Amino acid sequence: MAERGFTRRSALVLGGGIMAGLATPNFRRVRAAEVLHVNTWGGVWERAAIKNLFEPFTRETGIEIRPVSPVSFAKLAQQVRSGAYEFDVTTLGAGEIIRANQANLVEKLDNTDLAKSPPFPGAVFQNGASSHAFATVIAYQKAKYPNGGPQNWADFWDLQRFPGSRCMQRYASRILPIALAADGVPADKLYPMDINRAFRSLDKIKPAVRVWWTQGQQSQQLLRDGEIDCIALWHARTLELIDQGQPVEIVWNQAEIERAYWVVARGTPNKDNALRFLEAALRPERLAGFCRDSLNGPLNPAAFNHLSPAEAARMPTAPAYKDKVFEQDILNFGGDVNAVTQRFERWIGT
Amino acid sequence: MSATAAATGESSLKSWLLLAPLLVFLAAFFVVPLAQVVVMSVTEPEFGFGHYAEIVTDGFHLRVLMETFVTALVVSLCCLLLGFPLAYAMAAAPASLAAAMMVVVTMSFWTSFLVRTYAWMVLLGNRGPIAQFAEWLGFAAPELLFTRFSSTIAMTHILLPYMVLSLYGVLKRIEPALPRSAASLGATPAAVIRHVVLPLAAPGIANGLTLVFVLCLGFYVTPILLGSPREQMVAGVIGQQVEEFLAFGEASAMAVVLLASTLIVLGLYHRRFGLDRLWG
Numbered sequence: 014m015a016e017r018g019f020t021r022r023s024a025l026v027l028g029g030g031i032m033a034g035l036a037t038p039n040f041r042r043v044r045a046a047e048v049l050h051v052n053t054w055g056g057v058w059e060r061a062a063i064k065n066l067f068e069p070f071t072r073e074t075g076i077e078i079r080p081v082s083p084v085s086f087a088k089l090a091q092q093v094r095s096g097a098y099e100f101d102v103t104t105l106g107a108g109e110i111i112r113a114n115q116a117n118l119v120e121k122l123d124n125t126d127l128a129k130s131p132p133f134p135g136a137v138f139q140n141g142a143s144s145h146a147f148a149t150v151i152a153y154q155k156a157k158y159p160n161g162g163p164q165n166w167a168d169f170w171d172l173q174r175f176p177g178s179r180c181m182q183r184y185a186s187r188i189l190p191i192a193l194a195a196d197g198v199p200a201d202k203l204y205p206m207d208i209n210r211a212f213r214s215l216d217k218i219k220p221a222v223r224v225w226w227t228q229g230q231q232s233q234q235l236l237r238d239g240e241i242d243c244i245a246l247w248h249a250r251t252l253e254l255i256d257q258g259q260p261v262e263i264v265w266n267q268a269e270i271e272r273a274y275w276v277v278a279r280g281t282p283n284k285d286n287a288l289r290f291l292e293a294a295l296r297p298e299r300l301a302g303f304c305r306d307s308l309n310g311p312l313n314p315a316a317f318n319h320l321s322p323a324e325a326a327r328m329p330t331a332p333a334y335k336d337k338v339f340e341q342d343i344l345n346f347g348g349d350v351n352a353v354t355q356r357f358e359r360w361i362g363t
Numbered sequence: 364m365s366a367t368a369a370a371t372g373e374s375s376l377k378s379w380l381l382l383a384p385l386l387v388f389l390a391a392f393f394v395v396p397l398a399q400v401v402v403m404s405v406t407e408p409e410f411g412f413g414h415y416a417e418i419v420t421d422g423f424h425l426r427v428l429m430e431t432f433v434t435a436l437v438v439s440l441c442c443l444l445l446g447f448p449l450a451y452a453m454a455a456a457p458a459s460l461a462a463a464m465m466v467v468v469t470m471s472f473w474t475s476f477l478v479r480t481y482a483w484m485v486l487l488g489n490r491g492p493i494a495q496f497a498e499w500l501g502f503a504a505p506e507l508l509f510t511r512f513s514s515t516i517a518m519t520h521i522l523l524p525y526m527v528l529s530l531y532g533v534l535k536r537i538e539p540a541l542p543r544s545a546a547s548l549g550a551t552p553a554a555v556i557r558h559v560v561l562p563l564a565a566p567g568i569a570n571g572l573t574l575v576f577v578l579c580l581g582f583y584v585t586p587i588l589l590g591s592p593r594e595q596m597v598a599g600v601i602g603q604q605v606e607e608f609l610a611f612g613e614a615s616a617m618a619v620v621l622l623a624s625t626l627i628v629l630g631l632y633h634r635r636f637g638l639d640r641l642w643g
Contacts, residue, residue, distance in 0.1 A: 223506065223509050224508075224523070225592050227587075234473060240508060358607075359423050360601060362423070362592070362594075362595045
């Protein structure tokens, strides 16, 4: 018996030793070459980020970056609660970053170099590093409007002058300001919003809206298939269609700009490296490359020094569009965003 | 205790042991999460039956439920109207032709319903064959997509195999001599169907209607992609509550109501026909 016990135990020790031997170097290797997990939107966006942001960062610091997708706000909340981090850094839109701060989900940037000596005005907002922006623009079928389609949101609402089917995103905080602009509210008076007026304005266009899109792909498909004559969609999706040779026109006038921010997940063990990444991601040359490839607009004005005029013309934040576009202002929304969204969803269903 | 009783006792123990992995799996991955959903519906964000009260009183939820039920009913009836002649023809056809028809029905059954949904988008779209045919005839292309019509037709297509298979099962078992003797006694073909075939096929019809109705209650993707924004099915509203508002309590309450409605339908079926017959 003793002999058998001894063999069994020695086998355990031996096995354990092998396990430890196998595991340790691997463990050390991960520690030595540090890894940062960054949440990405996948596809073109991810390729642009890897080439222009991740690889230069790794070359400079030796810190490896692994992309993680998809982007999920719910996951950010989940991992701060559970302490198990799938990603250390992610991007958030304006509405989300405010919710993230209210729920205490992101690291404070107060004592970082980024906050103390910002590379440009507005580089830090709500503990996020202002990176890039996209816009909701008007796009239309050239064949449907040979003499030119709607040039602003009031035109988009004008079913007499521009008959045809409409399509917009099923997303209250983006559509309500547009509805006010269509109703004649000047860009600097949009916020805080007159929510009731926005809904009254929406009532006028509702019968022409055949479908409310929910996925970027879907919005593109509707336009490509000729299902919709006139649509409010993201500028990048429109540019992709135009680049593919689709007979579609993009209108930059009254483009609605929405900013995206890099944030660090609160409590991540990689906080220091994550902060280094945030600082590096705002550098003009890298940001310019990222925006060029991902079809976004840089928020760092210096990035335009690295972009040709033709490239800048494809970006909603270009200086040339400054007086034509307007920005979201979620801090000054004019109501509880969730309650307004609920109201919007029910309004669509009636 | 006799030897046989002991043997049965042992074999039933064995069969329980064989069932155990499945039962543990179902308990862990179905019963427990489902119970959590029920608990969440009365505890998120705080304890109470507020979500249920809201569903009953606020008008919106009841309307969505009503619309879901009406849609499911319409789809079930459409499936019956289209499925009965097909199943009847299959049951009457020679074996090789019946097999070929069966392959067609089951092929559409095996194709992912997402693929079938997108196929309908192509067929009903502005540049699809139907619109082009209408234009060729000189009509303006009708707007077919994003209407109640488009979602109903797609759901009918997706659920039709369930109806055909349950009808085929009973129609195949009808003694061929019965309709023949009715005809030889002077019944018209319509009278044969009405007085002989339909009564004998009644269990299959009830099966098919129940299956299609219950499956249709939970439809999610098809109405969202093809339907009009004005008609919403319960499953779509639940998805939205979770994804957009993180309102787990409200979504859970809706899910429980949907589950309860499904159980009521199945309960009615069980009292009349017996649940064990539902799958033929």
